[in-house]
Amino acid sequence: MSGLITMDDLTNDEILSILDDAERLLPVARGEAYLPLLQGKILGNLFFEPSTRTRMSFETAMKRLGGDVVNLGDVKTSSVVKGETLYDTIQMVDGYTDIIAMRHPRQGAAQYAQDSAEVPVLNGGDGAGHHPTQTMLDLFTIRQAHGRLEGLKVVLAGDLRYGRTVHSLSHALTRFGCELIFASPDVLRMPGEIVEDLSSHGATIVETNDLLGSIDTADVVYMTRIQKERFADEDEYTKVAGAYKLHASNLDGVKESMIIMHPLPRVDEIHPSVDSTRHARYFEQAFNGVVARMALLCRLLEIEVPGGEA
Amino acid sequence: MSQEHNMRRVTAIRNGTVIDHIPAGQAMRVLEMLGLQSSTTVPVSMVMNVPSKKKGTKDIIKVEDRELTQNELNRLALVAPEAHVAIIRAYSVAQKLTIDLGEEVKNVVRCTFSNCITANPREPLPHRLKIYKTDPLQLRCHYCGRPQDLVDVIHNLL
Numbered sequence: 001m002s003g004l005i006t007m008d009d010l011t012n013d014e015i016l017s018i019l020d021d022a023e024r025l026l027p028v029a030r031g032e033a034y035l036p037l038l039q040g041k042i043l044g045n046l047f048f049e050p051s052t053r054t055r056m057s058f059e060t061a062m063k064r065l066g067g068d069v070v071n072l073g074d075v076k077t078s079s080v081v082k083g084e085t086l087y088d089t090i091q092m093v094d095g096y097t098d099i100i101a102m103r104h105p106r107q108g109a110a111q112y113a114q115d116s117a118e119v120p121v122l123n124g125g126d127g128a129g130h131h132p133t134q135t136m137l138d139l140f141t142i143r144q145a146h147g148r149l150e151g152l153k154v155v156l157a158g159d160l161r162y163g164r165t166v167h168s169l170s171h172a173l174t175r176f177g178c179e180l181i182f183a184s185p186d187v188l189r190m191p192g193e194i195v196e197d198l199s200s201h202g203a204t205i206v207e208t209n210d211l212l213g214s215i216d217t218a219d220v221v222y223m224t225r226i227q228k229e230r231f232a233d234e235d236e237y238t239k240v241a242g243a244y245k246l247h248a249s250n251l252d253g254v255k256e257s258m259i260i261m262h263p264l265p266r267v268d269e270i271h272p273s274v275d276s277t278r279h280a281r282y283f284e285q286a287f288n289g290v291v292a293r294m295a296l297l298c299r300l301l302e303i304e305v306p307g308g309e310a
Numbered sequence: 311m312s313q314e315h316n317m318r319r320v321t322a323i324r325n326g327t328v329i330d331h332i333p334a335g336q337a338m339r340v341l342e343m344l345g346l347q348s349s350t351t352v353p354v355s356m357v358m359n360v361p362s363k364k365k366g367t368k369d370i371i372k373v374e375d376r377e378l379t380q381n382e383l384n385r386l387a388l389v390a391p392e393a394h395v396a397i398i399r400a401y402s403v404a405q406k407l408t409i410d411l412g413e414e415v416k417n418v419v420r421c422t423f424s425n426c427i428t429a430n431p432r433e434p435l436p437h438r439l440k441i442y443k444t445d446p447l448q449l450r451c452h453y454c455g456r457p458q459d460l461v462d463v464i465h466n467l468l
Binding site: 006083086087107108111116 | 421423425426427428429430432433434435451452453454455456457
């Protein structure tokens with residue numbers, strides 16, 4: 001494989017094998033062991049729009065494995081502001097680094113970068129497009145909790161239209177035979193072409209406006225942030241977004257094993273009262289970003305993680 | 311009615327291109343895609359909904375004094391992938407061209423999505439749209455994945 005642009009770049013077996021690698025790298029991610037597998041390698045972190053978790057977890061992942069990182073820095077002070085094309089930026093970074101992690105506001109930018117580069121590109125989010133490294137850490141978190149990915153019932157809630165994390169995740173979950181419930185306001189429904197694609201791959205999908213009515217039988221509830229600017233006025237936002245919030249008191253009837261996830265940052269869609277319940281997994285999920293990205297960096301740089309089957 | 315009769319609906323051309331077996335009703339779109347509607351000065355003849363052995367009915371276009379290029383053929387493939395194209399020189403068929411829609415069109419049409427990376431005209435890589443479905447036609451941008459239909463394609467030809 002050259003890079004990771006969408007989840008279509010990975011087979012199910014590859015996904016599971018990378019998750020196995022991630023599992024073995026947990027002590028390294030926690031700082032309990034030092035394993036300099038990527039010593040001498042340099043990651044180019046190209047974040048053309050703001051990122052906290054993705055950028056920092058890529059950087060942490062690289063450094064935990066003994067590698068180094070160069071950052072694009074603030075776009076406002078880089079050559080991008082002078083009008084440099086993405087192609088030219090990539091040509092330069094391609095020569096400086098061994099692998100690139102990139103986030104860009106324009107959709108398709110990651111594929112474009114991969115087509116422009118010799119080194120592998122990891123898509124850290126392109127517009128409302130894909131976010132496959134987030135999906136890998138999401139899958140890791142789900143497997144950690146349930147011991148499997150197959151056949152789970154997963155509720156994806158909130159902004160399904162613009163939320164790239166749920167686009168990549170729903171594709172991956174479909175491939176593992178999960179049942180998907182899309183709970184969102186009408187204006188933020190999952191894009192039609194994605195629903196069409198998922199259905200053509202045999203997905204079982206229910207679309208609903210009723211989040212709380214969907215969670216009692218779920219194995220995973222994946223919350224996302226609804227942004228005010230998606231609505232014509234604030235009143236409409238307040239009216240609609242209120243139905244996509246979770247409070248600990250909403251969880252009385254749910255399965256014991258159900259986990260609540262969120263790509264973070266959250267605003268008020270998950271009340272802090274949920275944090276201390278057995279269901280909250282979003283902070284572990286954020287930590288898992290490091291270990292999942294460690295495994296992906298090794299895989300794309302063709303460095304074997306010790307301890308796997310020969 | 312015979313094939314010969316169809317061809318005689320418009321006079322034989324001396325030099326140029328004959329596009330036969332266009333799906334019935336699509337000839338206007340073919341003209342639009344080839345830029346032959348408004349900007350051309352060469353004579354163009356068109357017959358629509360004439361009998362066809364294979365498909366029941368079809369359209370035919372004859373363009374005088376102009377031979378279609380491969381790039382134009384690639385455009386034509388999007389509307390009429392089964393069309394037959396013949397280059398005519400001195401009233402005879404000098405060359406039969408085959409149309410192959412293939413899996414992707416490169417630098418034929420641009421992505422419709424305003425937030426696609428290719429919307430920046432200074433980015434140098436080619437516009438690439440993959441053929442996702444043919445009936446009805448649906449293309450998807452190689453970069454951003456946005457689906458586009460025939461009407462989108464016609465309005466975004468390069």
